[in-house]
Structures are given as C-alpha cells and as structure tokens.
Amino acid sequence: MSAYDDLMAFQRETSALGEIAGRLGWDQETVMPRGAAPQRAEEMAAIEAVLHARRSDPRVAEWLDAADPQDAVGQAQLREIRRSYERTVKVPADLATAIARVTSAAQGTWAQARADEDVAAFLPALSEVVALKREEGAALAQGGDIYDAMVEDYEPYTTGSQIAEIFDHMRPRLVALRAAVLDKPASAELTGRFDELVQMGLSQKLAVTFGYDLNTGRIDKAVHPFSSGSGQDVRITTRTTEIDPFNCFYSTIHEVGHAAYEQGIDPAYALSPLGRGVSMGVHESQSRIYENQLGRSRSFTGWLFGQMKDAFGDFGIADEDAFYATVNGVHNGYIRTEADEVQYNLHIMLRFDLERALMAGDLQVGDLETAWNDRFKADFGYAVDKPSNGCLQDVHWSVGLFGYFPTYSLGNVYAGCLYQALRTAVPDLDTQLANGDTSGATTWLRENVQQHGGFYTPRETIQRASGIEPGPDPLLGYLEQKFGALFDL
Amino acid sequence: MSAYDDLMAFQRETSALGEIAGRLGWDQETVMPRGAAPQRAEEMAAIEAVLHARRSDPRVAEWLDAADPQDAVGQAQLREIRRSYERTVKVPADLATAIARVTSAAQGTWAQARADEDVAAFLPALSEVVALKREEGAALAQGGDIYDAMVEDYEPYTTGSQIAEIFDHMRPRLVALRAAVLDKPASAELTGRFDELVQMGLSQKLAVTFGYDLNTGRIDKAVHPFSSGSGQDVRITTRTTEIDPFNCFYSTIHEVGHAAYEQGIDPAYALSPLGRGVSMGVHESQSRIYENQLGRSRSFTGWLFGQMKDAFGDFGIADEDAFYATVNGVHNGYIRTEADEVQYNLHIMLRFDLERALMAGDLQVGDLETAWNDRFKADFGYAVDKPSNGCLQDVHWSVGLFGYFPTYSLGNVYAGCLYQALRTAVPDLDTQLANGDTSGATTWLRENVQQHGGFYTPRETIQRASGIEPGPDPLLGYLEQKFGALFDL
Numbered sequence: 001m002s003a004y005d006d007l008m009a010f011q012r013e014t015s016a017l018g019e020i021a022g023r024l025g026w027d028q029e030t031v032m033p034r035g036a037a038p039q040r041a042e043e044m045a046a047i048e049a050v051l052h053a054r055r056s057d058p059r060v061a062e063w064l065d066a067a068d069p070q071d072a073v074g075q076a077q078l079r080e081i082r083r084s085y086e087r088t089v090k091v092p093a094d095l096a097t098a099i100a101r102v103t104s105a106a107q108g109t110w111a112q113a114r115a116d117e118d119v120a121a122f123l124p125a126l127s128e129v130v131a132l133k134r135e136e137g138a139a140l141a142q143g144g145d146i147y148d149a150m151v152e153d154y155e156p157y158t159t160g161s162q163i164a165e166i167f168d169h170m171r172p173r174l175v176a177l178r179a180a181v182l183d184k185p186a187s188a189e190l191t192g193r194f195d196e197l198v199q200m201g202l203s204q205k206l207a208v209t210f211g212y213d214l215n216t217g218r219i220d221k222a223v224h225p226f227s228s229g230s231g232q233d234v235r236i237t238t239r240t241t242e243i244d245p246f247n248c249f250y251s252t253i254h255e256v257g258h259a260a261y262e263q264g265i266d267p268a269y270a271l272s273p274l275g276r277g278v279s280m281g282v283h284e285s286q287s288r289i290y291e292n293q294l295g296r297s298r299s300f301t302g303w304l305f306g307q308m309k310d311a312f313g314d315f316g317i318a319d320e321d322a323f324y325a326t327v328n329g330v331h332n333g334y335i336r337t338e339a340d341e342v343q344y345n346l347h348i349m350l351r352f353d354l355e356r357a358l359m360a361g362d363l364q365v366g367d368l369e370t371a372w373n374d375r376f377k378a379d380f381g382y383a384v385d386k387p388s389n390g391c392l393q394d395v396h397w398s399v400g401l402f403g404y405f406p407t408y409s410l411g412n413v414y415a416g417c418l419y420q421a422l423r424t425a426v427p428d429l430d431t432q433l434a435n436g437d438t439s440g441a442t443t444w445l446r447e448n449v450q451q452h453g454g455f456y457t458p459r460e461t462i463q464r465a466s467g468i469e470p471g472p473d474p475l476l477g478y479l480e481q482k483f484g485a486l487f488d489l
Numbered sequence: 490m491s492a493y494d495d496l497m498a499f500q501r502e503t504s505a506l507g508e509i510a511g512r513l514g515w516d517q518e519t520v521m522p523r524g525a526a527p528q529r530a531e532e533m534a535a536i537e538a539v540l541h542a543r544r545s546d547p548r549v550a551e552w553l554d555a556a557d558p559q560d561a562v563g564q565a566q567l568r569e570i571r572r573s574y575e576r577t578v579k580v581p582a583d584l585a586t587a588i589a590r591v592t593s594a595a596q597g598t599w600a601q602a603r604a605d606e607d608v609a610a611f612l613p614a615l616s617e618v619v620a621l622k623r624e625e626g627a628a629l630a631q632g633g634d635i636y637d638a639m640v641e642d643y644e645p646y647t648t649g650s651q652i653a654e655i656f657d658h659m660r661p662r663l664v665a666l667r668a669a670v671l672d673k674p675a676s677a678e679l680t681g682r683f684d685e686l687v688q689m690g691l692s693q694k695l696a697v698t699f700g701y702d703l704n705t706g707r708i709d710k711a712v713h714p715f716s717s718g719s720g721q722d723v724r725i726t727t728r729t730t731e732i733d734p735f736n737c738f739y740s741t742i743h744e745v746g747h748a749a750y751e752q753g754i755d756p757a758y759a760l761s762p763l764g765r766g767v768s769m770g771v772h773e774s775q776s777r778i779y780e781n782q783l784g785r786s787r788s789f790t791g792w793l794f795g796q797m798k799d800a801f802g803d804f805g806i807a808d809e810d811a812f813y814a815t816v817n818g819v820h821n822g823y824i825r826t827e828a829d830e831v832q833y834n835l836h837i838m839l840r841f842d843l844e845r846a847l848m849a850g851d852l853q854v855g856d857l858e859t860a861w862n863d864r865f866k867a868d869f870g871y872a873v874d875k876p877s878n879g880c881l882q883d884v885h886w887s888v889g890l891f892g893y894f895p896t897y898s899l900g901n902v903y904a905g906c907l908y909q910a911l912r913t914a915v916p917d918l919d920t921q922l923a924n925g926d927t928s929g930a931t932t933w934l935r936e937n938v939q940q941h942g943g944f945y946t947p948r949e950t951i952q953r954a955s956g957i958e959p960g961p962d963p964l965l966g967y968l969e970q971k972f973g974a975l976f977d978l
Contacts, residue, residue, distance in 0.1 A: 016528075016531045016532045016535035017532075017535050017536065017539065023516065024509060027512065027516070033703065033704060033705050033707050035702070035704035035705040037721075039505075039508070039720050040721075040722065042501070042505045043505045043506075043509050045505075046502045047506065047509055213524070214522070215524035216524040216525055217522055232522070232524055232525045232527060232529075233521065233522055233529065235522075
C-alpha cells in the first residue's frame with residue numbers, strides 16, 4: 001500500500017462516517033420521535049467528535065506529505081483532503097467547542113426574540129457569536145481576509161471581493177426590474193383547497209420527471225425542505241399546505257436539483273472528497289435551474305397545468321398563460337424564503353453586505369437593525385414593519401453561518417450561465433419541456449456539471465460547462481427578458 | 490475528574506455511537522432506499538470499526554484499574570464495562586475480521602440453499618462458520634467451556650449446563666402437552682380480509698394500551714418485526730398481511746414488550762452499560778409476557794374481540810370464547826417463528842441441543858440434517874418434509890449466532906416466573922385486562938423488572954421480581970392449565 005492508498009482508505013471510512021452523521025440529520029427532521037431530541041444531541045456530538053478527530057488526525061498530514069499521485073484525480077483528491085485538514089487544524093479545539101456551545105444557545109435566544117419581536121434581546125447572543133466567528137476567521141485567515149476565510153467553508157476558491165464585484169453589478173438592474181414590475185397589476189393567486197395526499201403523488205411524479213432516482217432516494221415531508229446524503233442514498237423532503245400546492249411542487253423540484261447533482265456524480269468518486277457537490281453555490285445552481293429556468297418556464301408550466309388539472313380538476317385558473325403568470329407572480333414581501341426570482345437576490349445582497357461588514361468590524365451588532373431597515377427601504381421601496389420581517393427573520397447568523405448567504409445568489413448566477421449554454425446545446429428544449437420531458441436538460445447538466453463532483457473548482461466547473469467566465473449578465477438578461485415579457489415592460 | 494468519571498464520560502460517548510449504529514439498522518429495515526445497500530454496508534463497517542476501537546481502547550483498562558467507585562451503581566457499571574472490555578480484547582482482530590467476512594458470505598449461501606432445498610450446498614459455508622466460531626469460543630473461554638462463552642454474549646452469567654437443566658426438565662411435559670392437544674379438534678381460523686391501514690390503526694392503539702410511549706418511539710412496518718434503540722429513542726416495527734391481522738397485532742404487542750423494557754429503564758442509567766436491557770432472555774421475558782400471558786389471555790382477548798368488531802365489523806367469529814380459542818390455536822407446523830405457546834419451546838430445545846453439540850465437537854456439520862430430522866420426529870410426532878422446514882429454516886447459524894437460540898425459551902421461562910408473581914401482586918388483573926387496562930401489569934413489570942436495566946444480573950433480576958429461584962415450573966403449570974382448559978384435557 002502506498003501512502004496515497006492508505007490515505008484514501010482512511011478517507012473513505014471518514015466519508016462513510018460523514019454520511020452517517022448526515023443521515024442522523026435527515027432522521028431528526030423527518031422521523032425522529034419528538035422526545036428523543038436531548039439524546040440525539042449527544043449522539044450528534046459523539047459522531048462529530050469522531051469526525052473531527054479523524055479530520056485532524058496527524059497521520060493525515062504524514063500521508064499528505066508522502067503521497068505523490070501522478071493522475072489528475074489523485075491530485076484533486078489530495079487538494080481537497082489538504083484543504084479540509086488544514087482548515088480543521090487551524091481552529092483551536094477550545095474555540096470550536098465555544099462556538100458549538102454559544103451558537104447552540106444563541107439559536108434558542110434568536111427563536112424567542114423573533115417570536116417576541118425583540119431585537120435587543122437577541123443582540124448580546126449575536127455579539128458573542130460574531131466575536132467568536134471573527135476569532136475563528138482570524139485563525140483560518142492567518143493574516144488574510146476574515147470573511148474570505150468563511151466563504152471558503154461554503155464556496156471554496158472564491159473571495160468576498162469576487163462576490164462583491166458580481167453583486168454590485170447586479171444590484172441596480174435588479175432594483176430597476178423590481179420597481180418596474182411592481183407598478184404592474186398582480187397576477188391571479190390560487191384560492192382553492194388542494195388535497196395533500198394528491199400533492200404528494202404529483203410531487204413524486206415531478207421528482208421522477210426531473211430524473212430523481214427513487215432506487216437510491218426517497219421523499220418525505222419536513223418543516224423546511226432539504227436534500228441529504230450522497231452516493232447511493234440521497235433523500236429529499238418537501239412540505240404540503242392545503243392552500244398552496246406550488247410550495248410543495250417547487251420545493252420538490254428544487255430539492256431534486258440538489259439530489260440529482262449528488263446522484264449524478266461519477267461513482268468512481270463515491271465516499272471520497274470528490275464524491276460530493278463541489279460547493280454550495282454550484283449545488284444551488286442545480287436546484288435553481290431545475291426549479292426556475294426549467295420548472296417555472298412557460299413551456300414546462302404548460303405541461304404542469306395539465307397535470308394539475310388531471311390531479312385536482314378545475315382549480316380556478318383559466319389557461320396555460322394565466323397559470324404561467326400565477327407561478328411567476330411578483331408580490332411585495334419581506335421574507336427571503338418566500339421571494340420570487342426577481343426579488344430573491346436583493347434579499348441576499350443585503351445580507352451579504354451586512355455580514356461582510358460585521359466580520360470586517362465595519363458594522364457593529366448594535367447598528368444592525370438600522371442598517372438592515374435602511375437598506376431594505378432603499379432596495380425594495382417600502383419599510384420593514386417588524387423585526388421578524390427584518391433582521392430577525394433568518395436563523396443563519398444565530399448559528400454562526402457567516403459566508404453562507406452569498407452562495408444562494410451565486411447559485412442563481414451560475415444557473416444563468418448554465419441555462420444560456422443549455423439553450424444552445426438543446427435547441428428544442430422548449431418543445432421537450434412542453435411535453436414534460438426534462439431529459440435533454442438533465443442529461444446535459446449531468447454530463448457537463450454533475451458527474452464531475454469535486455474534481456474541478458466551483459468556478460472551473462461552471463466555466464467548463466457554460467463556456468464562459470461565470471458572471472451575472474446571463475442571469476440578468478434572462479430575468480429581464482422573462483419578466484419584461486410577462487409584465488409587458 | 491476521577492478515573493471513574495473519565496471512564497464513564499468515554500463510555501457515554503461509546504454508548505451514543507452504539508445508539509447511532511443501532512439506528513442505522515432500523516433505517517436499513519424500514520426506510521432505506523433499496524439501491525443504498527452496498528454503501529450502507531461500508532457505513533456500518535465504518536461505525537463498527539469505531540466502536541470496536543473504543544471498546545478495546547487501552548485507556549479503558551487503565552481506567553478500570555484505577556477506578557474505585559464506592560456505590561453499588563458504580564460497581565455494577567464497572568462490572569459491565571470490564572466484561573465488555575475483556576470480551577473484546579480476547580478475540581484477535583484477524584479472527585473477528587474473518588468471522589465478519591465468512592458470515593456475511595454464508596448468509597447469502599444459506600438463503601440460496603434454502604430456496605433450492607439443498608442442504609449440501611450450505612454445509613461447506615456452515616463448516617467454515619462453525620470452525621471460526623469454535624476458535625472464537627476457545628479464545629473467549631480460555632480453557633473453559635466454548636458454548637458457555639458464547640451464551641455469555643446474549644445471556645451473561647448463565648451457562649449451557651444451567652440452561653440444559655431447565656430445558657431437560659421442560660421437554661417431557663411439553664411433548665406430552667403437545668401430543669394431548671393435537672389429538673383435539675382444531676379451533677376456527679380467520680377467513681376474512683382485514684384492511685391493512687385499519688390494522689395499523691388498531692396496532693397503534695394496542696401499543697399505547699400496553700404503555701408504549703410514542704413521544705420517544707414510533708411504529709413502522711418491516712419484513713421481520715423488531716424493536717430498536719434505548720433511552721429516548723426506542724422504535725418498533727410490525728407487519729401486515731390482509732388475511733392475518735393477529736400477525737400484526739401480536740407482533741406489535743411483542744415488540745412493545747421489548748420497547749417498554751427499554752423505555753422503562755431508570756433514566757439515570759441513560760447511555761451507560763446499565764441503560765439497556767440486561768440480557769436477551771430477560772428482554773424476551775418482557776416481550777413474551779406482554780404478548781402471551783397478557784395479550785393472549787382470556788380476559789384481554791375478550792376486550793380485543795370488541796376492538797376488532799369495532800374496527801372490522803363482523804369478521805366471522807361468533808363470540809369471545811371462540812375468539813380466545815382462535816387466538817390460541819395449536820396446529821401442526823414446522824416453522825419456529827410461527828409456533829404457538831405450546832410448541833415454541835420444543836423448537837428451541839432442539840436447536841439448543843444441536844448447536845451445543847456442534848460447538849462441543851460432538852456433532853459434525855455433515856450429520857446435522859439427520860440429527861435435526863430425528864429429533865423433530867421424536868418431539869413433534871411427524872417428519873420434516875423439506876430442508877426449508879427443517880435445518881435450513883433459520884438464519885442464525887449462517888451468521889454465527891450460536892448461544893442465542895436458548896434465550897428465546899429462557900424468556901418464556903422467566904415470563905412464567907414473573908406472571909406467577911404478578912397474579913399475586915395484582916389480584917384483579919383479569920378484571921383490568923378485560924377492560925383493556927394493562928396498567929396494573931405494566932406498572933408492576935416496570936417497577937420490578939424494567940427500571941433496573943443492567944443493574945442486577947439476569948437471574949437476579951428475575952429472582953428479585955418473582956421472589957423465586959428462576960425455573961420452568963411456573964411456565965409449565967401455566968401452559969398446562971391454560972391449554973388443558975382450552976382443549977378439555
């Protein structure tokens with residue numbers, strides 16, 4: 001056995017244990033008995049401790065020094081193992097423990113503060129989290145930019161400045177589009193009741209339509225839909241409410257995008273660092289292109305309209321065009337997770353600028369609410385009415401997720417690049433989608449993006465697939481054209 | 490921190506990881522996508538390797554040497570940790586690996602041989618398993634009895650000779666009872682169709698009726714019903730077939746017996762060696778007394794008859810007495826898992842004597858089929874018709890489970906002792922059960938058996954609860970009385 005073989009065998013076991021930890025998370029959100037929560041916390045802590053010990057095992061450093069693979073795959077594996085190892089050993093154990101303890105408590109404090117509409121009650125906890133995360137960022141950055149070091153956890157090989165350049169280019173055009181669209185009369189909204197079992201049935205059909213392999217996956221319900229796992233066990237969740245079947249259907253399609261990425265990775269990478277989606281941004285590019293560019297297209301919604309009529313009978317929408325307008329309605333709103341394609345990225349850019357300033361020390365926690373509300377008014381045109389609709393709406397900061405938000409919009413940007421290339425590669429895409437056939441699109445995505453897993457860096461992955469340097473113009477052009485046509489701009 | 494505290498903190502993490510491994514098993518049998526099996530095998534191997542490393546960690550030996558708890562609980566914890574540690578380090582790692590590899594393959598060989606009714610095809614694999622298990626037994630016994638060392642894994646502090654003494658006392662009376670009963674006309678059998686969703690609904694009601702706490706548990710379907718987990722997450726499974734609702738209901742009650750044991754253990758023992766049922770035999774005593782002495786009693790079946798009429802309408806059984814006779818029907822049959830209270834223990838004793846002889850070297854694998862068939866004819870009165878109804882029917886030996894079978898009948902013996910004491914402690918038991926109220930029985934069992942977890946040894950546990958030295962007479966008396974009355978003997 002060479003040092004490389006030893007390292008990869010060790011890594012394979014670590015990946016298998018990581019899959020187990022991920023599946024515990026799935027279990028917790030879907031089937032776990034409510035009363036099991038305290039014991040589950042201990043179980044999670046125990047497996048995380050095992051994983052941490054393996055990721056920082058001194059033998060990894062020795063193997064990394066001694067290994068000398070000659071092939072590109074081996075070198076990419078080493079690149080990722082080295083990145084993970086160095087990240088792990090840079091953070092002192094007592095700091096990692098303090099972050100785990102403080103964020104666990106802060107999440108509860110945040111939930112209560114949001115329920116009470118009491119920003120002040122959350123600020124002490126947030127201050128603690130920010131201080132610890134800045135300390136962690138400094139340990140990771142080793143003299144470099146703290147926020148860049150945090151982004152690295154979710155979108156490796158990408159800096160805050162690169163993201164800022166993209167976002168600063170997007171913001172004025174999105175603000176202008178949003179303003180133009182919101183002056184227009186709103187489309188119809190659904191008013192009926194939609195049986196939840198029937199929703200789940202059509203949900204499963206949609207998942208299969210988008211190429212989800214139920215032989216290595218399953219669909220359950222969860223409060224917040226998610227996708228989980230890699231390799232041969234990739235599960236998705238969705239949710240149902242009687243009055244809003246679109247929530248169920250588009251949650252399903254979105255999660256299928258994530259799951260199809262994991263299911264589409266070259267099996268040769270299974271249980272290795274290359275055997276998972278390469279970044280949150282590229283992951284989100286798959287979920288978004290499935291959900292939006294494909295799932296909310298005029299052609300596909302025409303097919304979906306027929307499916308819904310078959311499933312629910314007449315549900316108050318007259319024809320395909322009205323259905324398309326309803327699916328793509330743009331409405332005033334405060335909540336990121338409920339935002340449409342036009343407004344979603346504005347929510348993200350707001351958070352990106354604020355959290356980057358917090359990490360840089362340019363914004364103090366005590367000034368956060370004012371900064372949030374000022375920025376919201378500037379970009380959306382109306383004022384935040386209460387903290388739960390403003391700076392208390394997201395869980396992320398309470399649990400220490402800084403550097404995560406921008407990956408949502410990077411995913412949209414990447415999806416824009418991919419969609420532009422896809423339209424060229426599959427000229428009859430609209431005809432296929434109008435027949436409920438996504439195979440042209442999903443096959444192209446699997447071959448050009450998904451199969452590569454972590455082999456290329458995120459930007460390389462998108463650049464190679466789309467044939468262009470990743471940037472926001474394709475997304476902006478797509479949005480302006482789509483909503484320009486929908487709203488007669 | 491004292492050595493004892495260090496040891497218990499380490500042990501607590503090990504127990505938490507053990508819970509995770511158990512839950513992976515639950516996942517595999519209930520919700521896992523079919524195509525995930527190969528990856529799951531790697532995941533299980535990875536967590537088992539972690540557990541093995543912890544159980545044989547040299548620090549455990551140091552802590553065991555240094556720890557000196559003054560209280561009875563601490564001493565019981567040490568007793569169990571020492572037992573586990575010594576067991577783990579006695580078996581050479583390469584032997585453990587060989588057993589895992591050979592039994593994994595042998596299970597497949599066995600399944601194929603059973604399907605083909607081909608004993609000869611299974612014998613080479615079984616020979617390998619027997620040889621390796623004898624080697625393991627010799628390593629564990631260190632000059633003592635090999636079979637005793639195997640029993641220790643499932644029924645600690647209990648020897649093959651002790652079991653043989655009990656079984657040899659039971660056999661003639663059970664053979665006589667079986668012969669007498671089978672000369673009698675058979676009771677009615679169910680002929681209707683029973684909606685499987687309605688079965689699951691009544692199944693859940695039965696589980697709650699027997700004290701199962703759904704706040705820390707859940708009920709799913711599985712091919713072979715089982716109970717899984719301890720502490721705050723104890724799950725059960727059952728199964729449904731349209732023509733046999735009793736299979737569903739009594740599987741549920743049986744598994745609730747196991748689960749109630751785990752849920753009933755003193756929470757102070759959570760995630761420690763004392764926080765699990767003390768042995769397979771005592772575990773089975775709980776499942777059996779729930780299922781048989783309580784669940785198949787005249788009084789409880791009277792209540793269940795009413796429940797089934799409410800759920801299914803008229804289903805072809807005239808009254809409570811006929812229902813009681815149907816639930817307790819005794820029929821010729823070859824299969825252990827389908828056997829009734831009268832015949833079940835005869836199946837076990839047959840296996841016990843044969844596997845003990847295999848381990849002692851007194852029986853050769855090549856002579857197994859003849860030995861099985863001769864013994865079956867002697868005890869049951871008719872001949873085995875095909876290997877799948879004979880020595881190929883059980884998976885146990887193919888996967889190396891020697892010493893496990895007798896715990897099923899020990900469970901019945903222990904249930905007999907407990908039931909005798911319970912009837913004295915709860916004089917109006919029949920009145921309660923006739924009203925679907927099991928609380929008198931289950932409270933008594935929780936207080937006298939379940940809460941103690943692993944604190945006492947198995948025999949001590951039963952002795953203290955029942956007030957007598959555990960032996961077969963109470964069970965035999967119960968069976969002779971019950972079936973004597975049912976069949977007018």
